[in-house]
Amino acid sequence: MTRAGWRRIVAWLLVALLAWLLLSALMRFFANRGPAQKVDATPQQLAQGRYLAAAADCAACHTAVDGAPFAGGVPLDSPFGTLHGTNITPDPDTGIGRYTADDFYHALTKGEARDGRQLYPAMPYVSYKTMTRADSDAIYAFLMNQPAVRQANKKNGVGFPFNIRSGIHAWNGLFAGAEAVPASQGASPAWQRGKYLVETMGHCGECHSPRGKLGQVDRDRSLGGNSTLGRFAAPDITPQGLAARGWDASGLDRYLATGVGAQAVASDEMLKVVGLSTGRLRKSDRAAIVAYLFGDKPPPAKALPMAATSQPDDGPAHRHYLNLCAGCHGRDGQGVPHVAPALHGNSSLRDADPHNLIVAILDGLPEHDLPGLERMQDMPGFASDLDDGEVAALVTWLRSRHGGQAQEVPPSSVAKLRKHQPRR
Amino acid sequence: MSATLLPMRPLTLNINGRSYGPIEVPEDMMLVDVLHEYLGLTGTRFGCGQGVCRACTVIVDDEGGPREVRSCITGAHWFSGKSVRTVEGHAKRDDTGKIVSLSPAQQAFLDHFSFQCGYCTPGFVNAATVLLEKLAKSPVAADRVEETITEALNPHLCRCTGYVRYYQAVKQLVLNTPGLVKENAR
Numbered sequence: 001m002t003r004a005g006w007r008r009i010v011a012w013l014l015v016a017l018l019a020w021l022l023l024s025a026l027m028r029f030f031a032n033r034g035p036a037q038k039v040d041a042t043p044q045q046l047a048q049g050r051y052l053a054a055a056a057d058c059a060a061c062h063t064a065v066d067g068a069p070f071a072g073g074v075p076l077d078s079p080f081g082t083l084h085g086t087n088i089t090p091d092p093d094t095g096i097g098r099y100t101a102d103d104f105y106h107a108l109t110k111g112e113a114r115d116g117r118q119l120y121p122a123m124p125y126v127s128y129k130t131m132t133r134a135d136s137d138a139i140y141a142f143l144m145n146q147p148a149v150r151q152a153n154k155k156n157g158v159g160f161p162f163n164i165r166s167g168i169h170a171w172n173g174l175f176a177g178a179e180a181v182p183a184s185q186g187a188s189p190a191w192q193r194g195k196y197l198v199e200t201m202g203h204c205g206e207c208h209s210p211r212g213k214l215g216q217v218d219r220d221r222s223l224g225g226n227s228t229l230g231r232f233a234a235p236d237i238t239p240q241g242l243a244a245r246g247w248d249a250s251g252l253d254r255y256l257a258t259g260v261g262a263q264a265v266a267s268d269e270m271l272k273v274v275g276l277s278t279g280r281l282r283k284s285d286r287a288a289i290v291a292y293l294f295g296d297k298p299p300p301a302k303a304l305p306m307a308a309t310s311q312p313d314d315g316p317a318h319r320h321y322l323n324l325c326a327g328c329h330g331r332d333g334q335g336v337p338h339v340a341p342a343l344h345g346n347s348s349l350r351d352a353d354p355h356n357l358i359v360a361i362l363d364g365l366p367e368h369d370l371p372g373l374e375r376m377q378d379m380p381g382f383a384s385d386l387d388d389g390e391v392a393a394l395v396t397w398l399r400s401r402h403g404g405q406a407q408e409v410p411p412s413s414v415a416k417l418r419k420h421q422p423r424r
Numbered sequence: 425m426s427a428t429l430l431p432m433r434p435l436t437l438n439i440n441g442r443s444y445g446p447i448e449v450p451e452d453m454m455l456v457d458v459l460h461e462y463l464g465l466t467g468t469r470f471g472c473g474q475g476v477c478r479a480c481t482v483i484v485d486d487e488g489g490p491r492e493v494r495s496c497i498t499g500a501h502w503f504s505g506k507s508v509r510t511v512e513g514h515a516k517r518d519d520t521g522k523i524v525s526l527s528p529a530q531q532a533f534l535d536h537f538s539f540q541c542g543y544c545t546p547g548f549v550n551a552a553t554v555l556l557e558k559l560a561k562s563p564v565a566a567d568r569v570e571e572t573i574t575e576a577l578n579p580h581l582c583r584c585t586g587y588v589r590y591y592q593a594v595k596q597l598v599l600n601t602p603g604l605v606k607e608n609a610r
Contacts, residue, residue: 314431323499327494331452377474
């Protein structure tokens with residue numbers, strides 16, 4: 001072909017590309033227009049919407065610390081980069097003010113914004129896809145009647161190639177369709193309701209289910225625990241996993257209502273979940289969540305076994321416990337009310353994975369502001385006081401003495417978590 | 425809580441440059457109790473007993489320089505082999521043990537009428553002392569003086585005077601002591 005012929009082809013391709021870019025820009029431009037919506041709702045509808053927004057825990061990602069309600073800006077760390085919750089107040093330009101109820105339902109269940117932009121799967125549309133239209137409409141009505149806040153969305157820190165949002169279409173094709181296989185067995189009305197609250201509204205599996213290499217939730221090992229998302233691990237909350245750590249229905253119900261139970265005190269992300277979501281649910285709905293998590297035939301909570309230990313009671317690990325831990329957790333691990341949780345029988349010490357215990361000892365914990373007047377004081381971190389071997393010995397002693405876990409925790413497990421310690 | 429007592433273990437402490445012991449101390453006794461009951465060093469205050477109020481703060485000098493440690497939630501045996509300073513160790517004394525002059529932080533708190541009941545004062549003195557010593561090693565930029573002082577004093581609780589006079593005393597001390605403040609970073 002002649003040189004002029006090549007040029008002509010390249011020129012036409014260029015024109016086609018420009019035309020396509022222009023067309024998509026125009027489409028987005030017009031999609032961003034459209035009238036600002038005004039939604040009328042009765043007080044009962046608004047109350048129902050508020051309740052369902054709590055059940056779906058919208059505020060956890062869409063209300064920033066010290067920020068206006070639902071105005072976005074919450075940073076969400078993911079293995080692919082930092083994302084930010086968006087503004088879902090009815091502001092027409094920076095929020096969802098131009099969304100119709102159809103647009104809202106589409107975004108919630110398909111993960112596509114009104115302008116056709118694909119949302120990152122940090123928005124749990126894969127869980128919400130089974131939300132009823134009525135519930136979506138109620139949440140929509142509630143949000144559209146909140147004060148509009150003009151606050152532009154924050155730029156996301158996702159790097160190439162994960163910032164190409166079209167790639168998420170392919171991801172959706174592969175992973176978004178699968179429904180979670182229930183981790184428990186049941187058929188009762190409470191179990192059915194619990195399934196909807198746990199798998200769809202509460203989207204518990206987004207943190208508590210293991211994920212594959214591409215960040216997809218492994219729906220065959222539903223709620224089996226995930227230690228790769230954040231600094232702390234989300235533990236196994238299958239019936240067997242819960243029972244193995246000593247949880248029973250009444251203990252779990254109390255924990256979800258108040259954040260404090262005999263087995264644990266809610267920390268990190270779960271503290272937010274209790275404060276914004278499970279603690280605000282009706283008794284019957286919380287009971288349904290518990291019924292679903294344990295199944296219609298709950299396995300009995302495992303009694304705390306006395307484990308033999310490689311770390312004796314007069315060894316260096318016990319001395320570190322007396323010197324650095326006992327001041328708040330008590331000499332015998334019994335804890336102090338409103339100060340520090342009991343360690344004896346504590347869920348994190350009974351966990352087969354020592355992840356959370358190690359992280360708590362290395363990093364410490366912030367002060368806990370729990371529902372009602374309950375509080376727990378902050379815990380100092382001991383990363384600079386104890387080396388890997390000392391932490392490992394302390395963790396081994398704690399787990400065997402108070403958690404019934406006899407396995408030796410190697411210093412390498414501590415080293416791995418210390419390496420990823422966030423700078424403060 | 426079980427009523428059985430834990431065994432005693434011999435403990436040697438280095439406090440304010442002086443060696444104490446070895447004395448027999450229960451394994452699970454906190455430092456503040458040993459200071460009060462065994463050593464007669466009663467200047468350190470026992471406030472909340474759970475590590476919140478900071479009245480019990482003592483100074484530990486190790487490789488990382490001076491730092492604050494809460495003596496009510498830290499076992500006495502943890503301080504074995506470490507160098508500790510308490511509020512009794514700041515003033516200059518003559519050979520008979522009589523106080524000749526107060527430390528700069530102590531004097532500044534008196535000059536500013538910083539405290540009323542004085543229960544939190546030993547903790548504040550130690551916090552201010554640690555801050556001054558840290559700044560002497562690495563001076564703070566002039567525009568960060570206020571937040572640095574706030575950071576240092578914030579954890580300490582005072583229920584009488586509302587913190588302002590403590591803060592003012594430390595601020596004046598930081599600004600008037602040569603070498604603690606450097607020019608703003610550009």
